[in-house]
Amino acid sequence: MKNNPYLFWGLAIIVFFSGVALLAPWISPHDPTLIDGQNLLMPPSLKYWLGTDGLGRDLLSRMIFGARISLSVGIIAVGISIFLGLLLGSCAGFYGKTVDSLVMRFADIMLCIPTFFLILAVIAMVEPSIYNIMIVIGLTSWMGPARLIRGEILSLKEREFIQAERALGATDARIIIRHLIPNAAGPVLVNATLGIAGAILLESSLSFLGLGVQPPIPSWGNILIESKSTLGIAWWITLFPGLAILVTILGFNFISEGLKKIIG
Amino acid sequence: MILEARDISKEFKIEQGMFKSEAGRTLALDKVSFVLDEFTTLGVVGESGSGKTTLAKILLGLVPASSGEIVFNDKFIKDFRKDVQIIFQNPYNSLDPKMRIKDALYEPLLIHNILPRRSFRLKATELLNRVGLDESALERYPVQFSGGQRQRICIARAIACEPKLLVLDEPISSLDLTIQAKLLELFLELKREFNLTYIFISHNLCVIKYIADKVMVMHQGRVIEEASSSEIFASPSQEYTRELLEAAK
Ligand SMILES: Nc1ncnc2c1ncn2[C@@H]1O[C@H](COP(=O)(O)OP(=O)(O)O)[C@@H](O)[C@H]1O
Ligand SMILES: [Mg+2]
Numbered sequence: 480m481k482n483n484p485y486l487f488w489g490l491a492i493i494v495f496f497s498g499v500a501l502l503a504p505w506i507s508p509h510d511p512t513l514i515d516g517q518n519l520l521m522p523p524s525l526k527y528w529l530g531t532d533g534l535g536r537d538l539l540s541r542m543i544f545g546a547r548i549s550l551s552v553g554i555i556a557v558g559i560s561i562f563l564g565l566l567l568g569s570c571a572g573f574y575g576k577t578v579d580s581l582v583m584r585f586a587d588i589m590l591c592i593p594t595f596f597l598i599l600a601v602i603a604m605v606e607p608s609i610y611n612i613m614i615v616i617g618l619t620s621w622m623g624p625a626r627l628i629r630g631e632i633l634s635l636k637e638r639e640f641i642q643a644e645r646a647l648g649a650t651d652a653r654i655i656i657r658h659l660i661p662n663a664a665g666p667v668l669v670n671a672t673l674g675i676a677g678a679i680l681l682e683s684s685l686s687f688l689g690l691g692v693q694p695p696i697p698s699w700g701n702i703l704i705e706s707k708s709t710l711g712i713a714w715w716i717t718l719f720p721g722l723a724i725l726v727t728i729l730g731f732n733f734i735s736e737g738l739k740k741i742i743g
Numbered sequence: 744m745i746l747e748a749r750d751i752s753k754e755f756k757i758e759q760g761m762f763k764s765e766a767g768r769t770l771a772l773d774k775v776s777f778v779l780d781e782f783t784t785l786g787v788v789g790e791s792g793s794g795k796t797t798l799a800k801i802l803l804g805l806v807p808a809s810s811g812e813i814v815f816n817d818k819f820i821k822d823f824r825k826d827v828q829i830i831f832q833n834p835y836n837s838l839d840p841k842m843r844i845k846d847a848l849y850e851p852l853l854i855h856n857i858l859p860r861r862s863f864r865l866k867a868t869e870l871l872n873r874v875g876l877d878e879s880a881l882e883r884y885p886v887q888f889s890g891g892q893r894q895r896i897c898i899a900r901a902i903a904c905e906p907k908l909l910v911l912d913e914p915i916s917s918l919d920l921t922i923q924a925k926l927l928e929l930f931l932e933l934k935r936e937f938n939l940t941y942i943f944i945s946h947n948l949c950v951i952k953y954i955a956d957k958v959m960v961m962h963q964g965r966v967i968e969e970a971s972s973s974e975i976f977a978s979p980s981q982e983y984t985r986e987l988l989e990a991a992k
Contacts, residue, residue, distance in 0.1 A: 640838055645803075
């Protein structure tokens with residue numbers, strides 16, 4: 480930790496935001512959905528630390544609840560993509576031949592389609608609920624982790640300890656799960672932390688087009704987009720969610736950088 | 744007889760470029776046949792690239808042969824994956840770096856249901872003691888051991904299966920001379936203690952002379968001479984074997 484400041488600060492940032500997200504109902508000073516016609520667009524004050532939005536809702540409370548949504552979108556979407564990546568990538572690398580060709584050509588095709596437009600197309604068809612967004616982001620971003628895992632496994636599977644494991648009579652599943660994946664997981668972990676940052680950003684971009692998490696549920700992305708109409712008059716509604724996204728992404732990037740150093 | 748190998752050949756295709764076009768072929772093994780008697784040690788000698796490791800891997804079913812067959816005597820080999828084990832040349836590569844020694848030793852016990860779970864630790868300790876290591880090794884990771892110690896751990900893992908046949912692919916070649924001698928002694932002890940049959944691969948004739956009952960000389964994938972150890976060293980019939988003997992002096 481001491482000689483890995485990236486990891487330290489990254490973890491500090493993410494632990495802080497996760498804590499905020501987990502404790503949202505207890506620490507948010509106001510009801511994030513309470514509309515107060517008396518207090519529209521109030522600048523930051525002692526009562527409303529970060530000010531209020533165009534409907535008089537407390538921005539800080541909305542951001543605290545937004546942290547829940549944004550972080551869980553990021554983490555669950557990446558969870559799905561890593562799970563698929565591990566499954567498909569390890570099978571491709573381990574079994575080679577036809578399985579490998581099929582999986583990797585499929586990944587190539589998916590990579591050819593710009594992810595953002597693919598997500599747009601899908602979200603336009605299904606309802607843009609928070610679950611659908613997590614799933615769609617997950618389903619369209621497994622290719623990177625799959626390629627990483629496949630590459631690692633291709634080189635690992637010829638190593639003697641894997642051969643020895645076969646000689647001991649271990650099943651394919653046991654070799655993949657107990658030996659190959661733990662040894663290949665390092666780079667994937669680095670990739671995953673970056674992926675979370677990417678997914679949070681992606682949800683924000685989707686919100687910007689009105690296809691992200693739908694109001695009145697607050698996400699950092701949709702708070703930011705709602706600020707568009709009051710851009711010239713209420714700087715705080717743009718600044719604070721923007722800052723939160725930026726710092727969180729920075730946090731995940733730091734963790735990823737720190738992990739890279741540990742793994743070497 | 745514990746096993747008979749009949750005309751085993753192995754051809755590797757060398758593929759090139761993105762369309763995997765064939766760039767050539769290597770005949771790593773060319774009609775290798777031999778008979779292995781129970782409780783004996785068959786020494787396999789040959790220079791680097793003569794196909795020794797390929798033969799070992801084929802015997803273990805780790806790579807398929809291109810042609811030929813191996814017949815195991817089912818009086819000795821009942822469960823192939825338990826009864827036939829291998830020790831590789833490079834001990835630095837033979838243990839999972841992410842796994843504690845105890846888990847490495849539990850693997851065979853788990854896979855073959857050799858014991859109830861609660862006896863694993865005791866058994867693992869016993870195995871370690873048998874190969875000259877102590878209980879403190881259990882909680883550690885492979886990086887914390889020297890090459891010789893790692894090879895001992897690999898031996899412990901192999902004998903955990905209670906094998907009948909042990910294939911040793913240059914098991915001491917990458918170690919210091921003093922450690923080589925100690926391990927060689929260990930192999931002889933284990934063979935007596937567990938009634939093992941060995942296939943001992945080496946490019947070092949002195950080692951082979953010390954440990955083998957019968958010797959098979961390989962050259963470019965072919966067996967060029969096969970005889971009892973005393974015969975080979977007293978009166979080699981092939982020019983190539985004589986060269987090997989000369990070089991070893
Ligand atoms: N996976 C492989 N692909 C292509 N050629 C191989 C492969 N493994 C071994 N060979 C070739 O087969 C021959 C025998 O190799 P090997 O069995 O490792 O010899 P040894 O163990 O006696 O040094 C060598 O020419 C080697 O290049
Ligand atoms: Mg070899």
